[in-house]
Amino acid sequence: MSIEERIAQDLIRIRETKPLIHHITNYVVMNDTANVTLHIGALPVMAHAREEVEEMTSAAGALVLNIGTLTDYWIESMVLAGRKANELGIPVVLDPVGAGATNLRTSSAMRILNEVRVTVIRGNQGEIGALSGISGYVKGVESTGALKEPLQIAEMLSRRIKATVAITGKRDIITNSMKSLGVDNGDPLLRTITGTGCMATTMIAAFCAVEEDPVIAAAGGLACFGIAAEMAAEVARGPATFKTALFDFIYSLTPEDVERRARIVEL
Amino acid sequence: MSIEERIAQDLIRIRETKPLIHHITNYVVMNDTANVTLHIGALPVMAHAREEVEEMTSAAGALVLNIGTLTDYWIESMVLAGRKANELGIPVVLDPVGAGATNLRTSSAMRILNEVRVTVIRGNQGEIGALSGISGYVKGVESTGALKEPLQIAEMLSRRIKATVAITGKRDIITNSMKSLGVDNGDPLLRTITGTGCMATTMIAAFCAVEEDPVIAAAGGLACFGIAAEMAAEVARGPATFKTALFDFIYSLTPEDVERRARIVEL
Amino acid sequence: MSIEERIAQDLIRIRETKPLIHHITNYVVMNDTANVTLHIGALPVMAHAREEVEEMTSAAGALVLNIGTLTDYWIESMVLAGRKANELGIPVVLDPVGAGATNLRTSSAMRILNEVRVTVIRGNQGEIGALSGISGYVKGVESTGALKEPLQIAEMLSRRIKATVAITGKRDIITNSMKSLGVDNGDPLLRTITGTGCMATTMIAAFCAVEEDPVIAAAGGLACFGIAAEMAAEVARGPATFKTALFDFIYSLTPEDVERRARIVEL
Numbered sequence: 001m002s003i004e005e006r007i008a009q010d011l012i013r014i015r016e017t018k019p020l021i022h023h024i025t026n027y028v029v030m031n032d033t034a035n036v037t038l039h040i041g042a043l044p045v046m047a048h049a050r051e052e053v054e055e056m057t058s059a060a061g062a063l064v065l066n067i068g069t070l071t072d073y074w075i076e077s078m079v080l081a082g083r084k085a086n087e088l089g090i091p092v093v094l095d096p097v098g099a100g101a102t103n104l105r106t107s108s109a110m111r112i113l114n115e116v117r118v119t120v121i122r123g124n125q126g127e128i129g130a131l132s133g134i135s136g137y138v139k140g141v142e143s144t145g146a147l148k149e150p151l152q153i154a155e156m157l158s159r160r161i162k163a164t165v166a167i168t169g170k171r172d173i174i175t176n177s178m179k180s181l182g183v184d185n186g187d188p189l190l191r192t193i194t195g196t197g198c199m200a201t202t203m204i205a206a207f208c209a210v211e212e213d214p215v216i217a218a219a220g221g222l223a224c225f226g227i228a229a230e231m232a233a234e235v236a237r238g239p240a241t242f243k244t245a246l247f248d249f250i251y252s253l254t255p256e257d258v259e260r261r262a263r264i265v266e267l
Numbered sequence: 268m269s270i271e272e273r274i275a276q277d278l279i280r281i282r283e284t285k286p287l288i289h290h291i292t293n294y295v296v297m298n299d300t301a302n303v304t305l306h307i308g309a310l311p312v313m314a315h316a317r318e319e320v321e322e323m324t325s326a327a328g329a330l331v332l333n334i335g336t337l338t339d340y341w342i343e344s345m346v347l348a349g350r351k352a353n354e355l356g357i358p359v360v361l362d363p364v365g366a367g368a369t370n371l372r373t374s375s376a377m378r379i380l381n382e383v384r385v386t387v388i389r390g391n392q393g394e395i396g397a398l399s400g401i402s403g404y405v406k407g408v409e410s411t412g413a414l415k416e417p418l419q420i421a422e423m424l425s426r427r428i429k430a431t432v433a434i435t436g437k438r439d440i441i442t443n444s445m446k447s448l449g450v451d452n453g454d455p456l457l458r459t460i461t462g463t464g465c466m467a468t469t470m471i472a473a474f475c476a477v478e479e480d481p482v483i484a485a486a487g488g489l490a491c492f493g494i495a496a497e498m499a500a501e502v503a504r505g506p507a508t509f510k511t512a513l514f515d516f517i518y519s520l521t522p523e524d525v526e527r528r529a530r531i532v533e534l
Numbered sequence: 535m536s537i538e539e540r541i542a543q544d545l546i547r548i549r550e551t552k553p554l555i556h557h558i559t560n561y562v563v564m565n566d567t568a569n570v571t572l573h574i575g576a577l578p579v580m581a582h583a584r585e586e587v588e589e590m591t592s593a594a595g596a597l598v599l600n601i602g603t604l605t606d607y608w609i610e611s612m613v614l615a616g617r618k619a620n621e622l623g624i625p626v627v628l629d630p631v632g633a634g635a636t637n638l639r640t641s642s643a644m645r646i647l648n649e650v651r652v653t654v655i656r657g658n659q660g661e662i663g664a665l666s667g668i669s670g671y672v673k674g675v676e677s678t679g680a681l682k683e684p685l686q687i688a689e690m691l692s693r694r695i696k697a698t699v700a701i702t703g704k705r706d707i708i709t710n711s712m713k714s715l716g717v718d719n720g721d722p723l724l725r726t727i728t729g730t731g732c733m734a735t736t737m738i739a740a741f742c743a744v745e746e747d748p749v750i751a752a753a754g755g756l757a758c759f760g761i762a763a764e765m766a767a768e769v770a771r772g773p774a775t776f777k778t779a780l781f782d783f784i785y786s787l788t789p790e791d792v793e794r795r796a797r798i799v800e801l
Contacts, residue, residue: 003670004769018406020445022407026580027294027561027564027580028564028565028568028580029565030294030295030336031295031461031462031565032565034295034462035460035461035506035507037461038459038460038461038506039459039505040505043406043407043409044407044461045365045366045368045407045408046293046294046295046335047336047369048334049337049338049339049371051339051370051371052369052370052371052372053371055368055369055371056368056369056407058405059368059407060407069564069580069581069582071582071583072585090405097580098579101579101589101590101593102581102585102586102589102590103585103589104583104585104586104589105586129386136557137575139552139554139593140554140556140577140579140590140593140594141579148543155694168448175367176588183637192566192572192573192785193569193572194569194571194572194578195568198403210484211620225385236371237782238573238780238781238783238785238786239572239573239781239782239785240569240777240778240779240780240781240782240785241778243507243784244507244508244511244778245507246507247505247506247507248504248505248508249416249505249785250505251459251505251506251507252505281686287673287674289674294561297561297603298562298563298565298729300730301562301728302727302773302774304728305726305727305728305773306726306772310673310674311674312632312635312674312675313561313562313602313603314603314632314636315559315603315605316604316605316606316638318606318636318638319636319637319639322635322636322637322638323635323636323674325667326635326673327674355783363707380604453685456608457675468689484565488771510774511774511775511778513772513774514772514773514774515771515772515773515775516772518726518772518773518774519706519772
């Protein structure tokens with residue numbers, strides 16, 4: 001079975017099993033990522049109270065930790081939920097939003113990586129660079145430049161944190177340090193709306209809930225997201241009509257679309 | 268005057284009097300429920316600080332308490348606002364999001380019901396079941412199965428908490444234990460976007476601000492919401508275009524639409 | 535160079551320099567204002583943790599303080615960020631959402647004005663009235679009446695707080711007490727969606743990041759926002775399609791659109 005066929009099967013499994021995706025995420029994207037979760041076929045829940053995060057995670061197929069509007073309270077909840085997920089073998093996907101932009105963001109992402117076994121970490125070049133000790137590529141929560149050797153940096157970070165690393169950009173790079181994939185789907189309009197990185201993370205989490213190989217899961221989530229973006233770009237009249245169409249196409253994406261349009265390469 | 272005519276009159280009254288609907292609600296839906304409030308003709312305000320909730324509620328035509336992303340701080344604010352509403356005779360609508368999914372959610376909903384006289388409680392079958400002592404129908408914040416005797420359960424809960432109970436689903440069920448209505452408006456696309464339960468709760472609150480019979484108010488809010496959903500489904504190309512059209516049609520809904528399209532039955 | 539030409543140049547500068555706009559704002563509009571920031575050509579970041587706000591502000595071209603869903607924690611963060619912005623000469627734009635509706639909101643806005651040098655304050659008539667000691671024009675976060683002499687009130691407040699004051703409404707009024715402008719762009723549909731005041735504030739902040747005269751910056755932000763609203767109204771079928779089109783047109787707005795369509799008058 002090719003990677004594309006396997007991803008198409010994973011998409012079917014998400015829709016059949018409707019895994020719960022527990023998000024502890026930022027205020028900016030909660031509505032969008034809940035919708036993306038529903039549209040790809042899974043069920044979203046947002047819960048961050050310390051008293052309930054472990055119980056909620058226990059019912060989940062995957063856990064998303066996203067530090068976009070962090071405070072200490074939220075990071076504490078992320079660690080509690082992440083440890084419970086580890087205990088129960090539930091995949092954890094980390095989005096280190098703005099790592100490199102402030103010490104709090106970098107150190108909070110580091111703390112989560114130290115205290116929780118993360119399955120996949122997804123960030124832009126600036127964020128992954130910052131967590132790899134390479135600074136200067138972040139402006140707020142945006143990446144401002146291109147890392148010189150993104151694959152090597154991703155592999156290095158992957159070895160250090162024992163997780164799959166996904167760097168999203170024009171070509172998405174995914175590696176577990178042994179096996180590496182590139183995903184070439186997507187559209188420049190993704191950069192014109194807020195939260196597309198967070199949405200991509202949610203897509204990866206939905207795939208992690210049904211796919212045991214995190215490299216395939218990350219490629220699946222990113223390819224499906226990118227394919228829907230390509231379809232949406234054809235009908236968009238600007239960023240907001242693009243976003244509306246992106247959500248519609250995530251919902252209507254078929255396994256055949258995935259097999260035909262996924263552009264995944266081994267690196 | 269038929270129920271449909273009365274609801275049509277209530278819609279006119281909302282638009283004429285523009286009642287303030289004070290929401291203490293979850294992060295995921297704040298933007299959507301504020302927009303729904305405006306579109307139906309009322310004015311939204313979101314305020315949760317303990318120092319201001321009583322003052323804000325005092326100016327409101329109805330109060331929405333929604334526990335979708337609760338913490339103790341927020342529940343405390345809900346109780347403060349709810350008691351002030353009770354003192355002033357302002358209707359209170361409770362949305363027990365995710366009751367049954369975690370102990371915190373179930374016990375927080377119970378606490379509010381114990382400390383505040385609620386006018387209407389609206390939930391899905393899983394949530395209302397959980398508050399009635401019937402567990403096992405909740406996955407995150409979604410209902411996962413059908414209660415066997417939803418009307419009897421709603422009536423029983425209504426008697427216990429002395430409030431109107433609304434269970435939304437394919438047929439919405441509304442009861443004050445003496446009088447019961449079913450609302451058959453709606454569309455399956457409502458399940459493809461996040462927050463439609465919360466939006467329905469907001470619609471009920473807008474009607475409660477102008478209609479003294481909570482059963483009629485709940486039927487009015489749910490019928491109008493369902494009619495707009497039916498209109499939206501005709502033009503939607505997927506969940507996001509459906510949501511956009513839903514909001515447009517809530518805004519343009521006329522009393523004539525309500526009289527002609529409401530499908531309300533006595534149970 | 536006319537005011538319109540200067541604003542058109544400012545728009546070009548926003549898109550060339552992509553200033554970071556640090557928002558400490560309310561939950562309801564975070565997603566919308568982040569998108570508006572991107573669409574006009576700047577970069578948004580939302581960060582409110584006390585441990586990081588000063589560091590984040592230091593990287594910003596402008597700081598937005600918006601009290602729409604305030605608590606003491608958030609106000610404290612706003613003061614910290616605001617003082618850092620003052621220290622570094624970074625413009626600060628204040629949106630006193632709901633001032634006049636509760637004592638907490640009025641006193642929090644006052645506290646910020648006392649402890650931070652604000653560059654521009656933008657509010658509706660009710661909010662600016664309340665901060666000028668004229669009460670009774672606020673219902674929740676909406677203005678409910680017309681101030682009798684808005685320009686004089688704005689001038690008086692401007693002198694007192696040594697900031698540019700912008701009152702938005704059918705005619706937007708902007709003054710630094712020496713020079714006053716009116717902006718007549720806009721559309722009534724802006725009142726049918728939530729957060730348009732907050733979006734206008736964000737637009738002003740983007741212009742403040744590139745334009746040293748705050749009166750021109752406020753006129754630029756409000757004219758561009760109003761022009762996009764006029765374009766959107768032509769294609770809207772209701773509030774939600776209006777909002778989608780508004781965002782698309784903010785993105786596609788050209789310097790030529792600004793020069794041709796801005797309706798700015800000296801008062």
